[in-house]
Amino acid sequence: xxxxxxxxxxxxxxxxxxxxxxxxxxxxxxxxxxxxxxxxxxxxxxxxxxxxxxxxxxxxxxxxxxxxxxxxxxxxxxxxxxxxxxxxxxxxxxxxxxxxxxxxxxxxxxxxxxxxxxxxxxxxxxxxxxxxxxxxxxxxxxxxxxxxxxxxxxxxxxxxxxxxxxxxxxxxxxxxxxxxxxxxxxxxxxxxxxxxxxxxxxxxxxxxxxxxxxxxxxxxxxxxxxxxx
Numbered sequence: 001x002x003x004x005x006x007x008x009x010x011x012x013x014x015x016x017x018x019x020x021x022x023x024x025x026x027x028x029x030x031x032x033x034x035x036x037x038x039x040x041x042x043x044x045x046x047x048x049x050x051x052x053x054x055x056x057x058x059x060x061x062x063x064x065x066x067x068x069x070x071x072x073x074x075x076x077x078x079x080x081x082x083x084x085x086x087x088x089x090x091x092x093x094x095x096x097x098x099x100x101x102x103x104x105x106x107x108x109x110x111x112x113x114x115x116x117x118x119x120x121x122x123x124x125x126x127x128x129x130x131x132x133x134x135x136x137x138x139x140x141x142x143x144x145x146x147x148x149x150x151x152x153x154x155x156x157x158x159x160x161x162x163x164x165x166x167x168x169x170x171x172x173x174x175x176x177x178x179x180x181x182x183x184x185x186x187x188x189x190x191x192x193x194x195x196x197x198x199x200x201x202x203x204x205x206x207x208x209x210x211x212x213x214x215x216x217x218x219x220x221x222x223x224x225x226x227x228x229x
Contacts, residue, residue, distance in 0.1 A: 018052065020154050025054040028128070028147040032140050035108065035131040038062040039116075039151055040073050041124035056212060057106075061129060063213045064102060067180065067199050071099040073125040076113035080122070082145075083113040086135040102203075109133040114148040116155065123155050183217035191229055201227050 021039055028037040036058030041050045051062035065071030072083040075095075085093060088109055093100050103111070110130040116123040126148045128136070136144060180202075187198040205227060206216050219225035 017154055017157070021052045021151060022054070024147060024151055024154065025052060025058070028126070028144070029054040029058075031143055031147075032128055032136070033130070035129045036061065037147070038127045038129070039124055040066065040077075040127070041116075041155065042077065042122060056210070058129060060206065060213055061103065061106070061108070062127065063180070064203070065099060067184070067203070068096075068098045068102070070096045072096075072111050072113040073127050076115045076125045077122055080115055080117060082115070084135070085112065086110050087133040089133075103129075107131050110135075112136055112144060114144055116148055116152045118152060118156065123152060126151055179221050180213060180217040183220035186220055187227055191227065 021041075025037045025039060028034070034054075036054045038051060038053035038058040038061060040062050041052065051059045051066075053059035053062055062073070065073045072085055076083040088100055088104060088111065108129050108131060110133050112128040112130075114126045114128075116125060126144070128144055183202060184198050187201055188194065191198065191201065193201070202213075202216060202220070205225075206213050209216070216225065220227070
């Protein structure tokens with residue numbers, strides 16, 4: 001069970017910034033010999049995020065960091081610099097006690113996060129996931145930085161062209177993120193468990209059914225899905 005293995009490809013023929021970013025992730029995954037490449041895009045209040053990835057499993061990996069509140073993406077955003085973890089077992093990663101066991105179970109052995117930013121403005125982060133340990137080569141590191149710069153440009157262009165001021169009309173996807181947090185709270189109340197346990201139940205169901213996280217959250221919020229105690 002989990003993300004590793006054959007993952008359904010996500011549509012890359014979508015219009016707008018979302019489609020462009022998904023195509024960028026797919027190209028980056030191929031160029032960097034990665035298990036997957038994902039983007040986390042933060043809202044202006046930096047309290048919500050949209051996940052876009054080269055495949056469904058990578059998007060779920062991106063969601064996981066924000067649901068757990070820890071991981072290289074968040075550290076990269078906070079520090080405004082790349083966070084390069086060529087071996088997820090190394091002592092430096094003990095600061096992510098929830099994240100490391102979760103991604104290790106899913107076959108991820110290395111992750112590299114690059115912030116998307118312009119001056120003091122933080123737009124998000126690009127994450128490269130690999131199923132084998134080892135650093136990026138000098139050429140791969142340069143390529144990853146170029147992909148991060150391209151993603152930043154796409155987001156900025158999308159903000160300029162969007163009538164609602166969001167990143168290329170991604171506000172609907174930010175709403176999905178809010179539904180995930182709402183679903184987490186509902187499961188916590190229904191089952192009488194902690195917030196982390198509620199997340200674990202939702203995540204387990206999502207992986208078992210191989211469904212997008214926001215679809216499962218929507219079903220929970222609207223009463224179409226009730227998780228067993």
